[in-house]
Amino acid sequence: MSQKLKLAGACLNQTPIDWANNLRNIKNAIDDAKKEGVDILCLPELCITGYGCEDLFLSQWLPTTALEKLDEIIPHTSGIAISVGLPIRIEGKNYNTTAFIADKQVKGFYAKQKLANDGVHYEPRWFTPWSAGKVDSFEFEGKSIPFGHITIEHKGLNIAFEICEDAWQPDRPCEHLKTKIDLILNPSASHFAFGKSEFREELVIKSSNQFDCVYLYCNLLGNEAGRMIYDGDVLIAQKGKLIGRNHRLWYHDYRLLTVEVDFEKNTATENIKPHYSNRNEEFSHAAGLALFDYCRKSRSKGFVLSLSGGADSSTIATLIGFAVRTALEQRGKPGLEKVLGFQLTGDTPEEITKQLLTTAYQATKNSSDATFNSAKNLAESLGATFYNWQIDAEVNEYRSTIEEAIERKLTWEQDDITLQNIQARTRAPIIWMLANLENKLLMATSNRSEGDVGYATMDGDTSGSISPIAGVDKHFILQWLKYAEHELGFTGLKDVNALTPTAELRPEDQHQTDEEDLMPYEALMRIEREAILHGRSPKQVYEALKADFNSDQLKDWIKKFYQLWTRNQWKRERYAPSFHFDDFNIDPRSWYRFPILSGGYMEELNTML
Numbered sequence: 001m002s003q004k005l006k007l008a009g010a011c012l013n014q015t016p017i018d019w020a021n022n023l024r025n026i027k028n029a030i031d032d033a034k035k036e037g038v039d040i041l042c043l044p045e046l047c048i049t050g051y052g053c054e055d056l057f058l059s060q061w062l063p064t065t066a067l068e069k070l071d072e073i074i075p076h077t078s079g080i081a082i083s084v085g086l087p088i089r090i091e092g093k094n095y096n097t098t099a100f101i102a103d104k105q106v107k108g109f110y111a112k113q114k115l116a117n118d119g120v121h122y123e124p125r126w127f128t129p130w131s132a133g134k135v136d137s138f139e140f141e142g143k144s145i146p147f148g149h150i151t152i153e154h155k156g157l158n159i160a161f162e163i164c165e166d167a168w169q170p171d172r173p174c175e176h177l178k179t180k181i182d183l184i185l186n187p188s189a190s191h192f193a194f195g196k197s198e199f200r201e202e203l204v205i206k207s208s209n210q211f212d213c214v215y216l217y218c219n220l221l222g223n224e225a226g227r228m229i230y231d232g233d234v235l236i237a238q239k240g241k242l243i244g245r246n247h248r249l250w251y252h253d254y255r256l257l258t259v260e261v262d263f264e265k266n267t268a269t270e271n272i273k274p275h276y277s278n279r280n281e282e283f284s285h286a287a288g289l290a291l292f293d294y295c296r297k298s299r300s301k302g303f304v305l306s307l308s309g310g311a312d313s314s315t316i317a318t319l320i321g322f323a324v325r326t327a328l329e330q331r332g333k334p335g336l337e338k339v340l341g342f343q344l345t346g347d348t349p350e351e352i353t354k355q356l357l358t359t360a361y362q363a364t365k366n367s368s369d370a371t372f373n374s375a376k377n378l379a380e381s382l383g384a385t386f387y388n389w390q391i392d393a394e395v396n397e398y399r400s401t402i403e404e405a406i407e408r409k410l411t412w413e414q415d416d417i418t419l420q421n422i423q424a425r426t427r428a429p430i431i432w433m434l435a436n437l438e439n440k441l442l443m444a445t446s447n448r449s450e451g452d453v454g455y456a457t458m459d460g461d462t463s464g465s466i467s468p469i470a471g472v473d474k475h476f477i478l479q480w481l482k483y484a485e486h487e488l489g490f491t492g493l494k495d496v497n498a499l500t501p502t503a504e505l506r507p508e509d510q511h512q513t514d515e516e517d518l519m520p521y522e523a524l525m526r527i528e529r530e531a532i533l534h535g536r537s538p539k540q541v542y543e544a545l546k547a548d549f550n551s552d553q554l555k556d557w558i559k560k561f562y563q564l565w566t567r568n569q570w571k572r573e574r575y576a577p578s579f580h581f582d583d584f585n586i587d588p589r590s591w592y593r594f595p596i597l598s599g600g601y602m603e604e605l606n607t608m609l
């Protein structure tokens with residue numbers, strides 16, 4: 001066995017069926033690895049097609065095209081060995097595989113055994129699991145190639161494989177191997193969630209210890225297909241010790257991590273620290289990258305935002321400012337222009353934000369000077385384009401038309417919700433005009449707490465093509481804004497952080513606040529965690545929280561939560577696509593499915609009371 005070999009993992013920012021992009025990233029990563037003298041390079045799960053192809057995986061043509069693309073990659077592998085992921089269809093069944101190619105020879109295909117079927121993953125819909133210990137062959141390019149639970153001998157090493165979820169479940173593929181393994185490659189597509197990188201690190205270290213080997217883990221990077229973010233973790237551990245870690249949440253197309261591994265002695269390394277140490281840092285980088293990728297992959301010219309000066313819209317404005325700042329730092333202006341596909345008129349983050357982010361404050365007579373100043377100051381400090389107009393004339397027009405039709409005056413006593421909603425809805429058509437005029441993405445500003453209880457006007461403030469903060473709760477947002485002001489240097493958030501959250505839809509003398517309308521955000525968040533993340537019944541939620549709240553009040557809040565939750569499932573079905581950040585979310589497409597019509601927990605709520 002050679003004593004020392006150079007191993008590398010390259011996280012790649014892939015896009016479903018963007019063959020040109022995906023192959024370019026793969027080839028560039030291989031070329032860079034060759035320049036660095038890498039012996040074995042691991043690339044992420046399903047990186048040829050993209051991991052998030054969904055029902056496209058069920059087609060005949062997609063796996064066929066993936067094999068043609070594999071053929072294009074093979075000539076690039078002279079003098080190097082790579083592991084590259086693709087779907088393979090055999091007798092009408094799809095397998096999630098990684099091909100091992102050494103010096104232009106395909107040595108084998110490993111097929112995934114444990115399919116991910118929880119949270120945001122639905123792999124059994126598209127793939128068939130392979131059986132432990134079974135090795136078949138697959139005809140490729142006129143040759144019969146070992147296929148299934150393979151191991152490979154290469155440069156004196158015994159190499160085994162696990163694909164992502166294979167390592168997360170008990171009875172792992174590698175536990176079935178009879179031969180001593182020197183190296184395990186794990187190509188992954190492991191979605192970002194707060195704190196998950198630490199979990200992966202532990203998994204990789206433990207695995208290298210358990211199998212007494214070197215374990216190389218390689219994840220995807222970026223906002224691949226719209227909702228899920230991949231943080232580009234590349235982790236290498238040897239016999240219980242981390243010996244390599246990639247920089248996560250990177251704005252480039254790919255990033256290579258190379259480590260020269262001593263397979264006889266322990267590889268010497270310095271202490272490898274994680275790049276992000278808390279949720280606030282992770283959120284800033286993950287959300288910024290998700291927005292940046294969404295903008296360029298949707299070929300949009302930037303973002304449009306109805307900016308109220310309140311917490312939600314201000315969070316989104318700041319995240320866009322942060323994305324511009326980070327993208328500029330990492331890619332430089334020419335790199336940014338290349339990837340966005342258009343010229344930038346300015347040079348500084350503020351000048352570029354002016355071009356990429358258009359905001360508008362849309363006042364009614366219920367709006368306050370405090371929110372106007374907050375919006376204006378934030379927009380100015382970020383550099384964003386800021387418009388300010390009144391929508392009272394349009395609101396009054398609707399009101400008088402309907403009053404004439406129904407032959408009575410509307411009053412706040414009788415028509416509260418109608419009068420609130422028409423204001424939120426009147427803001428929508430005109431802000432959409434800006435999005436159309438400038439070919440930009442309209443941001444919807446709902447957060448997850450509002451999503452729980454439907455605290456938003458459908459076709460009003462829910463209007464938009466992405467809903468970037470619908471994956472985090474309001475409690476989190478409020479503390480992140482303070483972090484962004486003090487730690488990220490967004491001093492324009494000073495006024496935002498001094499405001500109490502309010503919809504400003506009722507007349508000012510009614511002093512409307514979100515928490516008066518609903519319940520304290522902290523209680524909402526605690527109930528949501530118990531009810532949705534842990535799947536508890538109303539009574540179980542009450543039992544779990546009763547020590548921390550006044551008993552009668554808690555019962556009222558739980559009742560309100562479940563009633564509003566049930567009534568508003570249809571709204572959650574209609575929110576614009578959102579990003580996944582927390583260990584759970586309420587998006588029916590990606591994490592929590594719930595019936596649109598239901599019994600509404602009536603019996604369960606009655607027995608709780």
Ligand SMILES: Nc1ncnc2c1ncn2[C@@H]1O[C@H](COP(=O)(O)OP(=O)(O)OC[C@H]2O[C@@H]([n+]3cccc(C(=O)O)c3)[C@H](O)[C@@H]2O)[C@@H](O)[C@H]1O
Nearest residue numbers: 417420421424454455456457458461502503504567570596
């Ligand atoms: N299962 C179901 N399937 C389909 N539709 C269903 C339905 N259940 C009710 N509906 C329909 O839902 C409609 C009501 O929904 P919608 O018109 O959206 O209005 P709604 O949910 O009744 O009220 C909006 C709430 O959001 C709050 N809000 C609005 C805007 C901004 C903010 C803020 O925080 O800034 C807060 C506002 O204070 C109010 O509490 C009704 O027409 C009803 O028929």
Ligand SMILES: Nc1ncnc2c1ncn2[C@@H]1O[C@H](COP(=O)(O)OP(=O)(O)OP(=O)(O)O)[C@@H](O)[C@H]1O
Nearest residue numbers: 306307308310311312313361362445461501502503
């Ligand atoms: N005066 C306004 N000008 C522009 N947009 C507004 C105005 N008022 C409300 N909106 C839009 O409606 C959305 C919903 O309002 P909401 O009150 O939920 O959020 P917010 O004002 O951003 O935060 P907070 O709830 O903390 O006040 C806002 O995020 C914003 O996009």
Ligand SMILES: NC(=O)CC[C@H](N)C(=O)O
Nearest residue numbers: 116164165168189190191
């Ligand atoms: N692609 C996968 O198999 C992902 C599953 C794994 N549990 C993860 O979230 O990382």
